[in-house]
Amino acid sequence: MQPISHLAQRVLKLDPPLTRDVIVQRDLRMPMPDDTVLLADRWAPRSGGEGLPLVLVRSPYGRRGPVGVQLGRVPAERGFQVLIQSVRGTHGSGGVFDPMRQERDDGLATLEWVVEQPWCGESVVLVGASYLGYVQWAVADRLPPQVKAMIPNMTESALTLEFLRADGLSLETPFTWGVNNALPEPTGVLRGLAQMRRKQRALDTLPLSGADVAATGQRVEYIQDILTHDADSPRWTGLDHRHRVPEAAVPVSSVGGWFDIFLPGQIRDFQALQAAGRHARLTIGPWTHANLDNTPTRELLSFGLALARGERPPERAPVRLYVMGEEAWGDFLSWPPPGYRPQRFHLQPGGALSTGAPADSAPDRYLYDPTDPTPAVGGARAAGGGRKDNTKLETRPDVLTYTTTVLDQDVEVVGEVSAEIWFRSSRPFADVFVRLCDVDGRGRSVNVCDGLVSLSGADKLSRATVRLWPTAYRFRRGHRIRVQVSSGAFPRYARNPGTGVSPATATATELRTADQEVFHDPARPSAIILPMHGAR
Structure with a gap:
């Protein structure tokens, strides 16, 4: 596995690790209060892994391949141990995946299980982008004392609701996401391209309520929900965690992009943290949702690791913005910046x-x-x-x-x-x-x-x-x-x-x-x- 370690170092432009000798414990069984069992993989250095600060990742996108390398191996080589859990109904975890509806209860139960494990140690950092960041906000007001920091990237605490404004229905993103979660992972480049073309053609379907069948051959409940229910509908009750944001008592470092689909909500969450007097910082770069660079990894290895060790993270302004056109970073005190x-x-x-x-x-x-x-x-x-x-x-x-x-x-x-x-x-x-x-x-x-x-x-x-x-x-x-x-x-x-x-x-x-x-x-x-x- 060392060639993968070297490749990850080059691609992410990171300093050499403390060790390249890491182990993975696969399919750890994590019981939920309703007896559903969720699966997780634990990455750690082969020697001395127990008791290290723990990175907790909860994801619907699997635990292996590139996900395991970037979120598991890279931190485990650099001072952490990592637990990557597949959320309910995904990649071997029990139950049914009902997007966003189960993340509050399962997230709290996961934290309770994690801190009781003999290998956990005294420090936990919550990390992840998009859905992996949303699940952090779902539990942000009831974190156990072992949690020392949150690093939510390209995400926000209400997620789907921005797409469903009564005064402007976003279509492409929620439709594509719903389709991707309904379809099996394509095998082979040609099948992947065919699947992509089918999804694109499906967006032209009339009535639009049939687009999910055109793309997948079946009804997709999430897509039907986004077409039927606007952001104020009771159907979305329990998915909005905006009220939990000011109650996040741990330091939060958010990373977003100027062309990210969740940027307005991510800025709103940062403002709520600042207004509540919380320790928060915000970084926004020239990125889309799909092309974020290594900034979140660097935040984890500096901001997150320092706090997990009881140290002060490196000093910087609360807001760091990439000023496009000038193509340079600038530091500011707040959002919106004064002046x-x-x-x-x-x-x-x-x-x-x-x-x-x-x-x-x-x-x-x-x-x-x-x-x-x-x-x-x-x-x-x-x-x-x-x-x-x-x-x-x-x-x-x-x-x-x-x-x-x-x-x-x-x-x-x-x-x-x-x-x-x-x-x-x-x-x-x-x-x-x-x-x-x-x-x-x-x-x-x-x-x-x-x-x-x-x-x-x-x-x-x-x-x-x-x-x-x-x-x-x-x-x-x-x-x-x-x-x-x-x-x-x-x-x-x-x-x-x-x-x-x-x-x-x-x-x-x-x-x-x-x-x-x-x-x-x-x-x-x-x-x-x-x-x-x-x-x-």
Whole structure:
């Protein structure tokens, strides 16, 4: 196994380990209060492993292969022992996997079992990304004293609920996740590619309630739930752990990405910790959900290991942000950082964008056709996201663009971004999608952040308030700031059929085109609001 150890060291860019001689105890049996047995693997140095600080990982994604190497072997070679548990109903653990519903009770029972084991020692650190981070929040208010730190990455305490906003149904991420959990792991590259193509085609299914069958050949309860129940539905009772966040009494280090699907909720959780006076820090890099670098591992080996040993972790600012455009890290005291004030950039006639008051002008118009929906290009997506060239997207007739003149100095934007778009549709149901872009000296337009809101009563002129993803970005001198306005980003968001019919119903097969209007005049001043350093 030593070649794997050396490979992991190179790939993760880590210092040499304390030892490469580790052992794995497979399929440890962990009884739950209802007599269901969950399985776990324990990684430890062959010599002296008992009593070392313990990393606890609870996962639905298995315990072997790359998961075992990165989460098990790497920490076990560097001062920890590790326990990786398969959650209920996954990879040999008993019971039925009912996503997120069993993690509170099973998580508390797991902690109780772990601290009673003779090899456990006096220190436990909770670690993991995405679902593996969510399970940490599920127990954060009832941690035993042995738990010394939490390191939740690319995650948040309510998880699915951000996708289910009544004013904007995210489709691609929860659908793909539900399908992946319903399908067996593909064997072979060709079968994997075929499975991927089938999932992508299934998103075009009408009615959308049949997309799970199109992708998997069977009904998938989780997918049916996301189509049927919005975030306020009682169906999701017990899955929201936001109220537990301020009660987390141990230090928490969160790692997120500017294009991660869970970023707004992760920032919300950090703010709740800071407001409660907890020891918390936040790191956000230029990552998507699928391409995080070695930062969480480094946090575990510095922040986590120090606390597990009763030491102070290395000093740093509470907030560390990768400022895109500048391509450099910056340290800040809080989120949002102090010193950044909102500056309105108004949409202007002729596709202009400026801080000046909007001029008298007629509205801009475009046709939105849900049979040829405006595509998602980059952005906050589980796969295929991040910074992408938007030049081709901006040539579509259903995408409006508004652009500043060439900047004569750098403009730094750090914080929460929003837009106010005066809008009217020929249909009572419509979406407004707004994207902030950076246009370089060659004319290449790259996405920075974006957001969508779904409107009812859209056939009446109204001001649509759009919450974009948070960001930290430096627009360089010689570049231009651009805003896109459209009515979709499919399949990241479900296409709006213009009918108001729930996508879960069997009759949701009709797609209606819509004539859209965007207003930008003194009485209806559409604008994007950017938190800028030094703005007045």
